[in-house]
Amino acid sequence: MFGFVYNLSFIAIVPKQGTSLWIFIIGSLIIGVLFLFLLTRVPNRYRKTLIIGVTFLAGWFYFLEFMIPGNREAAPIRTQLKAAEQDLRKVDQDLSAVIIGANNRSVRITAAQRHIDFALEDLRKAQSLIESLKKPTEERYQAELKKSDSFAEKHKLDDKLSGRGEDGKIQNLQTKTLAKTIDGLSSAAGRTDNAIRLLQDVRANIAGASDKQIPELRGAVLSAITQTSFAQIEISDNFLTPYKVPISDILQVIGAFTVGIGLYSLGSIHGKSIAKRRPGWYNSFAFFAALVLMTLFAFFKEYLPANTDGRIISESIYKILFSGGLAALQATMFSLVAFYIVSAAYRAFRIKSSEAALMMMAAFFVMIGVVTFGMWLTNGLSGSLTSLRLENIQSWIMEVPNTAAQRGMMFGIGVGGLAMALRLWLSLERGSFFDKQL
Amino acid sequence: MQHANLMVYLLEGIIVFFILYKIFSARAGRRLFIRRIPGLTAIDEAVGRATEMGRPMMFSPGLGGITVVTLQALSILGHIISIAARYRARIIVPTSDPMLYTIAEETVRDAYESQGIGEIFNRDDIRFVSSDQFAYASGVVGILNREKVAGAFYFGDFFAESLILAENGQQVGAIQVAGTPQVMQIPFFIAACDYTIIGDEYYAASAYLSREPTLLGSLVGQDYSKAVILFLIIIGIVSASFLAVSTAPFLETIMLRFTGAFSG
Numbered sequence: 001m002f003g004f005v006y007n008l009s010f011i012a013i014v015p016k017q018g019t020s021l022w023i024f025i026i027g028s029l030i031i032g033v034l035f036l037f038l039l040t041r042v043p044n045r046y047r048k049t050l051i052i053g054v055t056f057l058a059g060w061f062y063f064l065e066f067m068i069p070g071n072r073e074a075a076p077i078r079t080q081l082k083a084a085e086q087d088l089r090k091v092d093q094d095l096s097a098v099i100i101g102a103n104n105r106s107v108r109i110t111a112a113q114r115h116i117d118f119a120l121e122d123l124r125k126a127q128s129l130i131e132s133l134k135k136p137t138e139e140r141y142q143a144e145l146k147k148s149d150s151f152a153e154k155h156k157l158d159d160k161l162s163g164r165g166e167d168g169k170i171q172n173l174q175t176k177t178l179a180k181t182i183d184g185l186s187s188a189a190g191r192t193d194n195a196i197r198l199l200q201d202v203r204a205n206i207a208g209a210s211d212k213q214i215p216e217l218r219g220a221v222l223s224a225i226t227q228t229s230f231a232q233i234e235i236s237d238n239f240l241t242p243y244k245v246p247i248s249d250i251l252q253v254i255g256a257f258t259v260g261i262g263l264y265s266l267g268s269i270h271g272k273s274i275a276k277r278r279p280g281w282y283n284s285f286a287f288f289a290a291l292v293l294m295t296l297f298a299f300f301k302e303y304l305p306a307n308t309d310g311r312i313i314s315e316s317i318y319k320i321l322f323s324g325g326l327a328a329l330q331a332t333m334f335s336l337v338a339f340y341i342v343s344a345a346y347r348a349f350r351i352k353s354s355e356a357a358l359m360m361m362a363a364f365f366v367m368i369g370v371v372t373f374g375m376w377l378t379n380g381l382s383g384s385l386t387s388l389r390l391e392n393i394q395s396w397i398m399e400v401p402n403t404a405a406q407r408g409m410m411f412g413i414g415v416g417g418l419a420m421a422l423r424l425w426l427s428l429e430r431g432s433f434f435d436k437q438l
Numbered sequence: 439m440q441h442a443n444l445m446v447y448l449l450e451g452i453i454v455f456f457i458l459y460k461i462f463s464a465r466a467g468r469r470l471f472i473r474r475i476p477g478l479t480a481i482d483e484a485v486g487r488a489t490e491m492g493r494p495m496m497f498s499p500g501l502g503g504i505t506v507v508t509l510q511a512l513s514i515l516g517h518i519i520s521i522a523a524r525y526r527a528r529i530i531v532p533t534s535d536p537m538l539y540t541i542a543e544e545t546v547r548d549a550y551e552s553q554g555i556g557e558i559f560n561r562d563d564i565r566f567v568s569s570d571q572f573a574y575a576s577g578v579v580g581i582l583n584r585e586k587v588a589g590a591f592y593f594g595d596f597f598a599e600s601l602i603l604a605e606n607g608q609q610v611g612a613i614q615v616a617g618t619p620q621v622m623q624i625p626f627f628i629a630a631c632d633y634t635i636i637g638d639e640y641y642a643a644s645a646y647l648s649r650e651p652t653l654l655g656s657l658v659g660q661d662y663s664k665a666v667i668l669f670l671i672i673i674g675i676v677s678a679s680f681l682a683v684s685t686a687p688f689l690e691t692i693m694l695r696f697t698g699a700f701s702g
Contacts, residue, residue, distance in 0.1 A: 067442050069442075
């Protein structure tokens, strides 16, 4: 059974060149088209059941992948990193209290020092655990490579399949999974190392730090928290995680087939426009011309022999079409936003109600607070009046009420999205894709 | 966070429980109230106006691919088409994703057929425009101006092109209703559209328009879940504030356990 699964992993490897590659491409296309054709032949009474079944299974996969904790071998490392993160959050709280002017400054600084020491200890333990896990994983990887090599040699796969990466190592599902684990461990080790260096720096300077330096030290602590948090993520793959990419690829394959349908739609609309000489039919002609020229020259610039006249001319024409045509048109469309902002702002800021007046006032402070003139106007305010400087009012509006409102919306949107996803997953949603027999 | 932790199990469990419980109780016949949402009420007005003027409408599902956001947009599209079909009004649906194009076509055809007028469904009204952001914007602007649309609906994921679309709709004199979960784009829609669906009203739209018990139940379940989140936010605020001013070790430990539980 395991042997069968092992052999199956080589199927994902694409043939190298020549006839077998063409057979692979054409075979895949035929299988894809056949599969889609068979789907259209499914009797109406079974279609809903089929959609529900596929949606439910795919939903289960992603649900389990998220809900099952990361691999057990790395659990002790995650525990250490988590402990370090907790300690660092305490340091952050202590430094925040110092910044807002809590009266027990020295107690807070001493507490922060103590927590940094704990965090450093945890991080060092995590580092040694990462190293001790990395070694056997690398050994397993080497053993897997040997096994794959001998399998490839026995079945003469090297002559047929493009299964080796640039480093010459076999890239089947097993070796890719182990390589990803090693990458995750290496990256986690790097991040842990970064966090240790940041904290050593904070530890060395915190005792004699002035009030102005404390925010900088807090910034370093926050960076260390981020590093520790990312390090935990990088070693938290579970047994389903390696299959996420291949399963997402299925969606891309289906998407690739629908590109043809999209092109058919475009061709049909613009073709009819030319045939019936509708107003602006020449724009439709431009569409066909652009489609053909871009496709041809993109193909020629890649596949004509290097350093030939044809290749050089193709590259030049492609560059003109892409940079001189497409990119310029995109930039033109984007630049229109600036003009539309003015007319939209004019309508939005007409004071018609008390809410509009409030919005106008907030907009005034935000706009004037980010320009040099605004900063110059209130430059003289100092001491306890510093917070009334226009740039400080501007950042308060953006960071406090604006962020609070946005986060409030995000909570609602998140819960709404979860409810919608749940209804889709359990086929409770009423829509054309579930409501009735298609 | 790559995988769930204990607090996520708990929180998601509570949210899922509320949503499913309310869905099944609504299905069992319990009457549920939903407040008036002006933006959604305006859809009828827009369809009526377009019918009177004899001009088409346009529904843009945005730039998202096949995501929950876009599927919700398609659900709203289905309801708008049902209203439009009653008056035999025409709706153009430009899409930015070929996969979405096929699903949108199916949705529109079904909505016409459900009203018993499948014969007026015009395949060319559902169009794939482009997957490129500004090429799509340019295509939609072209449709707005050429067809002189009387009503424009923007539901889905929108980005920098939101203002380009809405301002052009404004210039051709269309009644415009927009809704997006992209918080950064909401101000642009508010400035340029007649009605804007804000925040989670976006996910309430299909329940509001259809009054289906399943959707209404889900909506009430979402409100209960938001109440739980609000409660947690209050505890979080109190925790963080206590930590900033107190050094009592036991209090600190309890608060950090609570705030740390959500952090990864």
